[in-house]
Amino acid sequence: MNKEFIKRLTEIVEANLANEAFGPDELVREAGMSHSNLNRKLKTISNQNTSQFIREIRLKKAKELLLNEDLTVAEISYRVGFGSPTYFNKCFREYFGVAPGELRKHDPEHRAQEILTKIRQIKSNKTKILVGLVILLIVLIPISVFITNKISVSKETIKEKSIALLPFKYLSLESEKQYLADGTMDAILVHLSKIKDLRVVSRTSVEQYRKTDKTSKTIGRELDVEYVLEGSFEMTGDQVRLILQLIKTSDDSHVWSDIYDRDWKDIFSIQSEVAEAVASRLKALITPEEQQLIRKTPTSNLTAYDYFIKGKNELERNEFSIKGDTIALKNAKLHFQKALELDSTFALAYTGLAAVYYRKYHWKAFLSENFMDSVLILANKALTYDPQCAEAYYFRAQIFSETSKSSEALKEIDKAIQFNPNDWKAYYLRSSIFEMFQDNVGAISNLHEAVLRNRGTGLPYFLAEFSYKLSNFGFPDLGKKYSQQVLELDGDSARNLDRIAWAEYSVGNFEKAYHLAKISYKRDSIMDSPLSLYCAMTGRCEEAYTLQKMHFERLKKSGEIDLFAPLDIGYCLWQTGRAKEAEFYINEQIKYELGSIKLGRLNSIQRYSHFDLAGMYVLLGNKEKAYSYLDEVIKNKAFPLWWIILFKYDPRFNLIRQEHRFQMILKNVDAKYQAERVLVGKWLAEQGML
Numbered sequence: 001m002n003k004e005f006i007k008r009l010t011e012i013v014e015a016n017l018a019n020e021a022f023g024p025d026e027l028v029r030e031a032g033m034s035h036s037n038l039n040r041k042l043k044t045i046s047n048q049n050t051s052q053f054i055r056e057i058r059l060k061k062a063k064e065l066l067l068n069e070d071l072t073v074a075e076i077s078y079r080v081g082f083g084s085p086t087y088f089n090k091c092f093r094e095y096f097g098v099a100p101g102e103l104r105k106h107d108p109e110h111r112a113q114e115i116l117t118k119i120r121q122i123k124s125n126k127t128k129i130l131v132g133l134v135i136l137l138i139v140l141i142p143i144s145v146f147i148t149n150k151i152s153v154s155k156e157t158i159k160e161k162s163i164a165l166l167p168f169k170y171l172s173l174e175s176e177k178q179y180l181a182d183g184t185m186d187a188i189l190v191h192l193s194k195i196k197d198l199r200v201v202s203r204t205s206v207e208q209y210r211k212t213d214k215t216s217k218t219i220g221r222e223l224d225v226e227y228v229l230e231g232s233f234e235m236t237g238d239q240v241r242l243i244l245q246l247i248k249t250s251d252d253s254h255v256w257s258d259i260y261d262r263d264w265k266d267i268f269s270i271q272s273e274v275a276e277a278v279a280s281r282l283k284a285l286i287t288p289e290e291q292q293l294i295r296k297t298p299t300s301n302l303t304a305y306d307y308f309i310k311g312k313n314e315l316e317r318n319e320f321s322i323k324g325d326t327i328a329l330k331n332a333k334l335h336f337q338k339a340l341e342l343d344s345t346f347a348l349a350y351t352g353l354a355a356v357y358y359r360k361y362h363w364k365a366f367l368s369e370n371f372m373d374s375v376l377i378l379a380n381k382a383l384t385y386d387p388q389c390a391e392a393y394y395f396r397a398q399i400f401s402e403t404s405k406s407s408e409a410l411k412e413i414d415k416a417i418q419f420n421p422n423d424w425k426a427y428y429l430r431s432s433i434f435e436m437f438q439d440n441v442g443a444i445s446n447l448h449e450a451v452l453r454n455r456g457t458g459l460p461y462f463l464a465e466f467s468y469k470l471s472n473f474g475f476p477d478l479g480k481k482y483s484q485q486v487l488e489l490d491g492d493s494a495r496n497l498d499r500i501a502w503a504e505y506s507v508g509n510f511e512k513a514y515h516l517a518k519i520s521y522k523r524d525s526i527m528d529s530p531l532s533l534y535c536a537m538t539g540r541c542e543e544a545y546t547l548q549k550m551h552f553e554r555l556k557k558s559g560e561i562d563l564f565a566p567l568d569i570g571y572c573l574w575q576t577g578r579a580k581e582a583e584f585y586i587n588e589q590i591k592y593e594l595g596s597i598k599l600g601r602l603n604s605i606q607r608y609s610h611f612d613l614a615g616m617y618v619l620l621g622n623k624e625k626a627y628s629y630l631d632e633v634i635k636n637k638a639f640p641l642w643w644i645i646l647f648k649y650d651p652r653f654n655l656i657r658q659e660h661r662f663q664m665i666l667k668n669v670d671a672k673y674q675a676e677r678v679l680v681g682k683w684l685a686e687q688g689m690l
Contacts, residue, residue, distance in 0.1 A: 002045050009042075013057045020081050021414045024050040025437075058082065059095045066100055073100045074197055074285050090686070161282045162199040162225040164455075165189045167210040168242075171234040181233035183309030184242065184271065188229075191275035191294045193422035194390075197285040200422040201225060203316060205456035220249020223455045227255070229278060238264045244274060246281055256281045267305075268297045293388060293419060304342035304349070311335030311352050332356050347386035354378040354395045366601065372399045390420035397429055404600025406436045424453040428462075436605050438637040440676050441683045444469050448687075460490035464499035470684075471503055472640035474677040478689065479503065494524035502530065506642040508649065510537045536571060537649065545572035571652060574619050586616050607633045615652035623656060630665050638676040639669045 012030050016022035027050055028035050035050070042048050048056070058080040065076045077088035093099045165188060170181040186203055193200045201223050209219055216228050227248055234241040245257040258277065260270050272295045279286055286294075299305050314332035333356045339349040354375045365371050376399050382392035397412035410433050416426045427449040434442030447469065451462045464486045471479030483500055490496050497520035505513035514534035521531045532551070535544035548569045570585030593609040595601075603609050614629035647653070647666045656662045684690045 005041065006045060009053065010057055013054050014061070017058065017061060017081055018079055020078075021410075022081060023054065027054060055091065056095070059092055062088070062092060062100070063096065063103065066103055072285065076100070078196065078285075090688075160199055160226070161197060161284050162201070163192065163227040163229060163278070163282065164201045164206050164219065164223045164225045165192070165203075165229045166206050166219070166231075169232040171232050172236065174235075177235065179309055179313045180235060180306075182313055184233055184267065185231065186309075186312065187268075187271040188274050188278075190420070191272055192278060193420050194290050194293045195279055195284050195286055196290070196421040198279065198282065198422065199225070199452060201452075202424050202454045202456060204458060205454055207316075207456055216247040216249050216252050224452070225249060227282060235264065240264050240267065240270070242270060242274070246278055265302060267302070296386075296388075298348055299339075299343045299346045301343040301346070304339040304346055307335045307339040307342070308346065308349050308352065311339065311349070315352065315355055326360075329356050329360050345385045347382040347389045348391065350378045350382035350385075351389065351391035351395060354382075354392075358395065358398070369599070371403065371599065371601075375399055388419050390416045390418075390423060390426070393419070394423070394426055394429065397426075397433070401429065401433050401436065402602045404605055406433060406605065409433050410437075422453055424450045424458075427453065438606070440469070440473060440638055440640065441679050444473075444680060445683060460486045460496060461499075463489070464496070464503075468499070468503050468506060469640070470680075472506055472642055473680040474641065474673075475681070475684065475690075476507060478684070494520040497523075498530070501534065505530075505534060505537070506640075506645060508645050510534060510649070514538050514540070536575075536651065541572040541575045545569060545576070548572070570616070571619065575651070582619075586619060590616055607636055611646065615650060618652055618655055626656070627661060630662075634665055634668050637672065639673045640676070641673060643669055644673055 009027065009031060012027060013022070016026065019026075024035065024038075028038055031038060033041075039049050042050060042053050046053065062076050062080045065071060065079065066073075069076070071079070073089065080088075082088035082091070089099055092103075096103065165185055168181040168185045170178045189200060189203055192198055205223060212219075214222075216230075219228055220226065227246055229244060229246050231242060231244045234243075240260070240262055242260040242262075243257075244260075246255045247253065248255050256277070258274075260274070262270050275294050276286065276291070299308070311332040311334075314328045314335065333353065336349045336352040336356065339346055340353075343349070357374045357378070358372065361374075362372070375395055379392040379395040379399075382389045386392070393412045393416035397409045397416060400406070400409035400412060410430070413426055413430045413433060416423065417430065420426065427446045431443045431446035431450065434440070434446060444466070447462065447466055451459070451466060454462060463482045467479040467482035467486065469479075470476075470482065483503060486496055486499065497516050501513040501516035501520065504510075504516065514531070514537075517531040517534050532544040532547040535541070535547065552569060570582045570589060573579070573582035573585065590613060593604070593613050596604040596609045601609075610629040610632040614626040614633070617623070617626040617629065644666075647669055648657075653662065681690065
C-alpha cells in the first residue's frame with residue numbers, strides 16, 4: 001500500500017516536473033490530502049517532508065537526463081523545475097556528492113577505463129598491440145573531446161549570465177526626442193528580460209549611469225552583473241543609426257559590437273535582432289516560446305508607439321511612488337489615451353493606463369466596493385489583444401492580492417513571471433503574496449530575486465526590507481549586515497533612518513526607534529512617519545496625539561485615508577483621560593477595520609485588522625469581544641517577531657496581558673514564530689548566507 005501511495009505521488013510530481021511553482025501546496029491539493037497528513041505519512045515511509053520528496057524526484061530525473069540526453073545543465077535544470085542553474089547545481093552536489101558537469105565527466109572516464117582494461121588483456125603479439133593502440137586512440141580522442149566540452153558547458157551554465165543596459169546616448173540635434181533613445185533601450189531590455197536563462201537588471205537600476213565617467217568594471221561591480229551593453233542612438237528624418245557594444249565587466253573587454261542603419265519603421269525588428277544577438281553572445285538558452293515573445297510586434301502604428309514611449313517615460317520617473325507626481329501621471333494618461341485612439345488593440349497602452357489609475361486612485365478607493373475595478377478592466381482588455389502580456393497579469397495579481405483572492409493572485413503573478421522572468425516588480429509582488437499565505441521562506445526568497453534585479457534607487461528600500469524580514473525571523477546579525485549596506489548606499493537620509501527605526505521597533509528597541517524617527521522627522525516633516533507609533537509605545541502620548549491629528553486632518557482634505565491614524569489618536573486621547581473625545585476616533589477606526597474585513601482588503605488578510613479591533617475593544621471595556629478577535633488572529637499559520645512584540649508590549653492590552661487566556665494566546669504565537677524561524681534558517685543555509 002505504501003508503494004502505491006509513493007508511486008501515485010511520484011506520478012503527480014513528474015507530471016508537473018517543469019513547473020517551477022509546483023510545490024507542497026500544489027502536491028497537497030492534487031493528492032487530496034491535508035499538509036499535516038501528507039507530511040506525517042511521508043515521514044513514516046521515507047523520513048522526508050513534502051519539499052524534500054519533491055526535490056528528490058526532480059534531482060533523480062535530472063541525473064537521468066544528464067546521463068542519457070545531450071542537453072546543457074541549464075536546459076536540464078529548467079526541465080526539472082529549477083528556476084536557477086546555480087541553485088540546481090548546489091542542490092545536485094549536495095544530494096549526489098558531485099556537480100552535474102562532473103557527473104558527466106566521471107561517466108565517460110569510467111567507460112574509457114573499461115576499454116583500457118580490455119586492451120591490456122589482448123595477447124602481446126605485435127599485430128594485436130598495434131590494433132589495440134589504434135582502437136585506444138579512436139575511442140579516447142572523442143571521449144577526451146566529449147569530457148572537455150561538457151566541463152566547459154557545465155561551467156558556463158553554472159555561472160549566472162547577467163547584464164545591464166546602460167542609457168543610450170542620443171546623438172541627434174533634437175534633444176526633445178531623447179525619449180526615442182530611451183524607449184529603444186527599454187524595449188531591448190524588455191526583450192532580454194523575457195529570457196529565463198538571463199538575469200537582467202531593471203531600467204531604474206541603470207538610470208544613475210546616464211552621465212557617468214565610471215568604468216564598465218566599476219558599474220559591473222556595483223550592479224552585480226557580468227556584462228553591460230552600451231549604445232548610441234541617432235535619428236535623421238526617418239533614418240535611425242544604432243551603435244552598440246557589449247562589454248565584459250570583469251576585464252573591460254569588448255565582446256561584441258555592431259551598427260544598425262535602418263528606417264524607423266523597422267524599429268521593432270531592430271530591437272528583437274539586437275536582443276537575440278546579445279543573448280547569443282552571452283550563450284543564453286532561448287526557448288522557442290521566448291523567441292516568439294521577443295519577435296512579437298507590439299503595435300502596427302508607429303505614432304501610437306511614439307505616444308506609448310512618452311507615457312512610459314513619465315511613469316518611470318515615479319516608479320517608487322504609489323501616489324506619484326500628479327503632473328507626470330496626468331501626462332502619462334494623455335499619452336496612453338492618444339496611443340489607444342490610434343491603435344485600440346495596443347495591449348501595452350492599456351496596461352500603461354492601468355498603472356496610472358492604480359497610482360492615482362489606490363488609497364482614495366481603498367474602502368469602496370468597486371476598488372480598482374478600472375485597473376482590472378484595463379488589464380483584462382489588454383489580455384484580449386495579447387494573452388501573453390506580462391504587465392496585464394501583474395495588475396490582475398495586484399488587485400486580486402488586495403481583495404482576498406490570494407490563490408488567484410499567485411496564479412496571475414506566476415503567469416507574469418512566465419512571460420517576463422526578470423521583472424523585479426513581479427518578484428516583489430509575489431513576495432507579498434507568499435506573505436499572505438504566511439509562507440515566509442517564499443516571501444524572503446522572492447524579495448531576494450527582486451533585489452538581484454533592481455540595483456538602482458530602489459535598492460536601499462529592498463535591502464532595508466530584506467534586513468527587516470531577516471531580523472523578524474530571528475537573524476538580527478544578518479539583518480544588521482544589510483542595514484549597514486543601506487546606510488553605505490543611501491546615507492542617513494530621512495527615509496533610511498525611518499527604515500532602521502522600524503527594524504529597531506520590530507525587535508523591541510522602542511526608545512532607539514523613537515530617537516531615530518525623531519531625527520528623521522526633523523529632516524523631513526512632510527514625509528509620512530511612524531514617529532507617533534513610537535511616541536505611543538514609549539509613553540509620549542501628547543506628542544503622538546499632536547502628530548497624528550495633523551496627519552489625519554491633512555489626509556481628510558486630500559480625500560485619502562490612513563488606516564491607523566484614528567487608532568493612534570484615539571488611544572492617546574484615552575490614555576490622557578479624554579475618553580469621550582477618544583470614542584469618536586476609536587469608532588472611526590472600528591469602521592475602517594470592519595470595512596476592511598468585509599471587503600477583504602490587504603490589512604485584513606493576515607488579520608492585522610482583527611488585532612487592532614481587539615485592542616480597541618479592550619479600551620472600550622469589552623474583553624469578550626476583544627478575545628474573540630484575538631482568537632481569529634491566532635489562526636495565522638506563522639508569526640514574525642514583530643507580532644510577538646505587539647502581543648508583549650502594545651499598551652492597549654495592558655489591562656488583560658497577565659490573564660491566563662491572553663498568556664496562552666501569546667504562547668501559541670511564540671511557538672509558531674519559533675517553527676518559522678527554523679524554516680527560514682534552513683533556506684538561508686541553502687543559499688550560503690549563514
